[in-house]
Amino acid sequence: MAKAPTIITASTTVDGRVEGSEDVEIYGAVRGAIRLVGDLYVDGEARVDAEVEVTSVAIHGILVGNVQASDSIEIFGSARVVGDLTAPRVVLHDGALYRGTIDMGEAPDEGADRGTRGASRPAPARSAPARPAPSRPAPPPARPAPPPRKEAPPPEPAVEDEDGEDDDDEPALPDAAGKKKVQVKKRK
Amino acid sequence: MANTVIGSSIVIDGEISGDEPVIVQGTVKGRIAVSESVYVENAGTLEADVEGDSVEIGGTVTGNVTARTRVEIKAEGKMVGDVKSPRILIADGALFKGNIDMDVER
Numbered sequence: 001m002a003k004a005p006t007i008i009t010a011s012t013t014v015d016g017r018v019e020g021s022e023d024v025e026i027y028g029a030v031r032g033a034i035r036l037v038g039d040l041y042v043d044g045e046a047r048v049d050a051e052v053e054v055t056s057v058a059i060h061g062i063l064v065g066n067v068q069a070s071d072s073i074e075i076f077g078s079a080r081v082v083g084d085l086t087a088p089r090v091v092l093h094d095g096a097l098y099r100g101t102i103d104m105g106e107a108p109d110e111g112a113d114r115g116t117r118g119a120s121r122p123a124p125a126r127s128a129p130a131r132p133a134p135s136r137p138a139p140p141p142a143r144p145a146p147p148p149r150k151e152a153p154p155p156e157p158a159v160e161d162e163d164g165e166d167d168d169d170e171p172a173l174p175d176a177a178g179k180k181k182v183q184v185k186k187r188k
Numbered sequence: 189m190a191n192t193v194i195g196s197s198i199v200i201d202g203e204i205s206g207d208e209p210v211i212v213q214g215t216v217k218g219r220i221a222v223s224e225s226v227y228v229e230n231a232g233t234l235e236a237d238v239e240g241d242s243v244e245i246g247g248t249v250t251g252n253v254t255a256r257t258r259v260e261i262k263a264e265g266k267m268v269g270d271v272k273s274p275r276i277l278i279a280d281g282a283l284f285k286g287n288i289d290m291d292v293e294r
Contacts, residue, residue, distance in 0.1 A: 006195035011206045011207045013206055
């Protein structure tokens with residue numbers, strides 16, 4: 001237990017499968033699949049594009065893929081997650097961006113109901129996972145919430161915005177560089 | 189958190205790339221290509237081609253190793269494969285089978 005966990009550092013990319021029976025911390029990127037008997041930590045700067053099967057996972061960064069945990073899945077406020085989640089305990093914190101389906105197993109009283117629920121949208125009976133979902137598209141008066149996040153609904157538009165900014169910057173840069181070069185030549 | 193660590197029970201099937209040191213205590217199958225050092229510790233097993241700045245082998249490596257500065261196969265190390273690096277050390281007790289190429293510029 002005193003042993004250091006497996007760590008994928010910020011500038012490191014793993015392309016393929018990660019398997020084992022210990023805790024893993026990801027600060028960099030993993031693409032492929034992660035299967036652990038152990039806890040997974042996805043840092044705020046990390047990016048994971050993988051099918052994930054673990055004991056528990058704490059997500060602070062970006063995760064795209066389906067996640068299955070035998071214990072718990074916790075998505076923190078800084079996280080952006082796209083994919084279906086399956087775990088007996090799922091925690092979605094305020095500010096987290098999430099798109100997908102959450103399955104916390106059957107409620108104790110309605111085992112027979114499961115078939116229909118699995119096929120269609122989750123029944124409103126399940127309040128815990130359902131609550132964050134409707135509150136996002138329709139801005140509710142109940143939650144004052146951070147304004148910038150409200151304007152950009154799912155993760156993708158935000159990424160496009162970033163690209164747009166880059167595009168705006170890039171045309172400007174060559175002009176500036178060009179002017180500088182001209183000046184240097186003149187001086188020489 | 190400067191080092192990527194692959195713990196002893198971990199198996200990675202694929203490619204690891206980046207520019208921070210990698211310490212392998214578990215198993216990696218595939219490829220490791222980093223700009224920093226790679227350490228294969230005693231319990232570590234590689235079935236992979238390795239590219240790194242320097243590569244230190246205390247475990248078992250099957251695959252080709254290319255290092256910009258040096259490769260060291262320690263006394264506990266076992267390696268099958270070709271080594272390419274300007275400096276290569278093989279300690280007494282190490283097992284090695286393969287080709288050695290020290291004719292590398294830089």
